[in-house]
Amino acid sequence: MSCFAQPNPAAAFKALIQTHSQGLRLRFRPDQSVSSLLTAKSRFTDGLLKCCWQHFLGVKNHALALIATGGYGRTELFPHSDVDILIIASPADKELFQEQLANFSRFLWDIGLKPGQSVHSIDECLEAAGDDQTIFTSLLEMRLITGNAELFRSLKTQLSTRQLWPSEQFLPVKIAEQEHRYSKFHETAYNLEPNIKEGPGGLRDLQVIAWVFKRHYHAASLNELIKYGYLPKSEYHSFITAKQILWRLRFALHLLTNRSEDRLLFDYQRELAAWFGYLDQDQQPDVESFMQFYYKTVVDIERLNEMLLQLLNEKLISDPDQLKPIPISADFSAIGGYLEATNHEVFTENPLALLEIFLLAQQLPSLKGIRASTLRLIRKNVHRIDQAFRTSKQANRLFLEILRQPRGITHELKRMNRYGVLAAYLPDFANIVARMQYDLFHIYTVDEHTLFLIRNLRRFSLDKHSKELPFCNKIFLLIPKPEILYIAALFHDIAKGRGGDHSQLGATIAERFCFQHDLPTHDIKLVTWLVRNHLLMSMTAQRKDISNPQIIHSFALQVGSIEYLNHLYLLTVADIRATSPSLWNSWKDSLLRELYIATHNALHRGLHNPMARSERISDNTREARQELLKLGISTTSIDQSWRHLSEDYFLRYSADEIAWHTIAIAASAETELPLVLLRPQTQRSSAEIFVYTHNQPGIFSTCTATLDQLGLTILDARIITTADQYVLNSFQVLQQSGQPIKDLFQEIHIASSLRQALLSKRVNRHPRNLHKQSRQARHFPIPTRITFLDDPYQRHTIIELITTDRAGLLSTIGQAFSELDVQLHDAKITTIGSRAEDMFYITDQQGQQIGDADKQLQIQERILELLHNDA
The missing domain is CATH 1.10.110.30 (Hydrophobic Seed Protein)
Structure with missing residues (x-):
């Protein structure tokens, strides 16, 4: 290389590197081995380093040795892999050549090589390797690039003869290191954005085998696994084939991202699927088939890794x-x-x-x-x-x-x-093995999600986990046959990917299994009912007003018995927690527990004797008044505060909430409205923000926009407008992290910001903490769907909105309602990953249902228009 003869050597080297990289890109074929490309990249880098070494440290200087370590030492250099090098020098030579070494290193950075470089004497290398097995591991695969060959041989010999990290020590630390690495990926290779290098079944699993084997046998090649009886030829071939597949994927990832990227992120999966030839009938990349191919590869590697480490442990240690x-x-x-x-x-x-x-x-x-x-x-x-x-x-x-x-x-x-x-x-289970669920809330494949669900159910039964969810632990003790739950869990998603309603199809498959296994008729009915209805409880809790006795009675009718309720509750909690750790929070915990208790009470009372609406109102009113009188609030003040309130209010709020509101309303004059209260911890483990003021257009839109821009997640909204035009709105919120609000200053800031926005009728357009759409959400656009549903109680018109969750979504809906003189009475907010499934209960300004098709179409078109403008 004559780059140093050029007027600008750094630019010349950069051009040379660029040309070589382009050549590798042109030679890459996804269906062909990349071994020769990895070697070519390594040898090209050798040439660069030799040229630079000779320029900065002299052609005849053999006082130092330049050594490749790690993956570069194995000549497995991917397009953007780290270039790890070690320079061996005596303490005196380190001092003598300090300036030349600094210039050498600086130039490598200037030309974009970004080396991982260290300069040590042999003694320092040995000491560091003895103290840290990761350093020792990197030296196992060192290779001389240029310089003093005697220094290199001396280090290599002493690493061996000094018996640093003998096999009986090296193998256990490598196994422990692997276990720690697995824990970072939830002990599964089936993450939807897997790391093909570090994840379970990834390239690192293969390297662990190579390191341990080479350490003990000083083997030049893994082909000697056959010689020493660890693998038959067929399994060795599988071992190498799997490695080649991951090499090709990693090489492609580096080319695609133009950086050292080892994660199969959603951003790249479609393009890689197309690159590797996975196209469906519509000529769109079939991501699911591509990822299923990947998962089956890494599971094979994980299995081989397990076998080989066990065999090595037997032969080397036991x-x-x-x-x-x-x-x-x-x-x-x-x-x-x-x-x-x-x-x-x-x-x-x-x-x-x-x-x-x-x-x-x-x-x-x-x-x-x-x-x-x-x-x-x-x-x-x-x-x-x-x-x-x-x-x-x-x-x-x-x-x-x-x-x-x-x-x-x-x-x-x-x-x-x-x-x-x-x-x-279970041949039907084979259909879900390694099947990706291409959404943002299932972070595991279907089979792995199913096994996590069973694990969660098992944890409910164990004393050592009883403090996690004590209520679930208590309910599990009432389950006479836990295997019924496990069978329902095995089959709840078994029909995913088949088209149609997977719950109905799964129930049929489960029923067939139960008959084949001679389960009693009672158990068969319970299993099939659980599979068919495994989404019922979560949907009821999140999408319906469970403070309404009619909703509870309807749900209780569907469940039918306390036995079925116990099974469904445990299955529901375990299912949500197995979907994604981020989906479960204190709000869902409290909501499901509240639904369970209310339904349990309804079933215990008897389905023939449901609690009437009037009874619920009477109970709430009486209990709230008793609590207020105990606190010293006079009957006159209570009646004055309640003069605006309708029966709907006393139905939908608990006695505790009514008392809290009443105290604040009684202490506030009309001139002090709007009244904004914040209670950081409610019975549902969320914060409640309560707004009491005179009705005016845009209140819901202003409130939701302000709360969104304050970085809060709105979980639920209750909207009440009285006959004499007072508004009582309450919002259940959590921080974006899913945690409750615990900071007093944050409480004050939220309440004052919302009150100021209501007074000014303006929302701060430059928020500090605006919700941002996640990186992954861009790859899961959810078509907006608006459906008008019948209200079984003939009180409201119900709008179901399904769309991609985004900043200001509720505010936009509120704006549409305000423009069209639509009165909002209630909102059920459900966000699953990036998918918003919201329900809005509306009437016209006279409180009548909106049944006119033209008016419904007008509402639908305006919402779609505003959402499109905000996109």
Whole structure:
């Protein structure tokens, strides 16, 4: 390279790098190996570094050694990988060549190489490697680029002869490091935006095997895994094929993003799907098929990683005495704490052992798992789980027995899924294995979500987790057959991806399973009802006014019994918590618990004897008055404060809320309106903001816009306008983080900002904390749909709005209502990921339902127009 002969060497090197990068881009083919491209990038970088080294440190200088480490040392350099280099120099030479080394490093940065560079003596390298296994690991794969070869050989020899990190130490720390890495990804490879390098089943899993193997055997190639008996040729081929797939994906990601990017973000999935040839019939990238291909690849890697680490542990660490077989049953022994088939024909001679082995693993908690050689046998024989096997009453009893065990249910179901047994036994489950749910609120694949749901149900039963959700723990104790819940969980989403109503289809599949497994008629009805109605409770809680006795009675009629309610409540909570950790919050917890208690009371009272609207109003009024009198509020003040209030108010607010409002209204003069109150902690674990003022156009729009721009998430809105034109609005809110409001100064700021906005009839257009649409939400545009629904109580016209959640959405809806003289009485706000599913209960200004088709069309068109303008 004669770049230093150019007038501007840095520019010349940059041009050279750009030309080489462009050449790699042109040579890349998604369906072909990138091994030669990784080597070419590494060798090209070698040439750059040699040229720069010679220029800054002299052609004849051999006092120092320039070494590649890490991935660069393996000659696996991706388009934007870090270039990790180590310079070996004696302490004296470090001082002597300090200026030249600084110039060398500075120039590498100038040309955009961004090296990870360190300068150490051999002793310093050895000391650092002895203290930190990650440094030792990077040195395992070091390679001389240029300079003093003797220094390089000396370091390499001493790393070996000094026995730094011997296998019995190195393997355990690498396993612990992997476990810590897995924990960052929720112990699953099935995240919807996976990291193909660091995530479970990613490239790092393959590297861990390579590091441990090379450390012990000093092997030049992983092909020696065959030589030493760790892998047969077929599995080695799978190992290399999986690595090549991830290499191709990572290479493509670097080219696509023009940076070192290892995350398969939504931003890139569609383009990568098209690049790798995943197109559906409409010539649009089939992202789900592409991601399913990825997930199946990494699960294979995860399985190989598990087997190889276990084998390495046995050979490198375990005491030979611990590897003596201990008989467990006719078909299985325990070896080194792992279940081992007694011979290679176990599953051929007794296919039922494919289920028995998981039952044994549950029943013997001292066992650590299944031995690698037996895992191979399971994979080899899983085809024996055919239709005859699935209809075998012995197999059916074994499967139910697994679900009835007091421990290990989730753990063994996860294993059965990973080894292909669950999908073989439940062919319908195979349809959801690695199936992506392309939305923003399901952050796992369908099968992983299902197994997380079962895990959550199991946690309800365990004392050690009772403090998480004590109410759920208490209800679980009332469940006579927990396996009913687990079966319903297994089937609740099993029909995802088939088109149609997955709840109805899933109920049919579940019913067929229950009949095949000879469940009692009562249990069959309960399971199928739970699968068919697994969304009923969450939708009722979030989309209907559960303070209304009629809503509670209607829900209770659908549920029918306290037994069904107990099962549905637990399934609902576990389902939401298994969808995404961010979806569950104190608001949903309180809302579902309130619905459960109200429904339980209604069922206990008797469906033939529902609480009447008048009874609820009477109870709330009496209890609120008693509380106020205790606090010293006079009857006159109470009556004066309540003179504007309608029956609707006393129906929809609890006695506690009524008392709180009344105290504030009694202490306020007409001239002090609008009255804005904030209570940071309500019975529903959210903050309530209450507005009491004279009616005027745009109040709802002003309130919602202000609260949105203050960075608050509106969970619920209750809107009451009295006959003499007073407005009582209340909003249940949380911070954007999902946490309650706990800061006194924030409370004061919110209340004063909202009051000022109502007085001025203007909203601050330069907010400090405006809601922002997430990066992911851009990839999930939700078409706006507006539907007018019948009110079963003939009081309101109901508008259902489904659209992409965005800043100022409620304010925009309020503006449309204000312009068209529509009176808003109630709003149920439901936000699931980036999807808004809101319900608005409206009338005309005379309080009459809006049934005129032309008026409805006018409302619909104006909302759509305003939403389009705000987009």
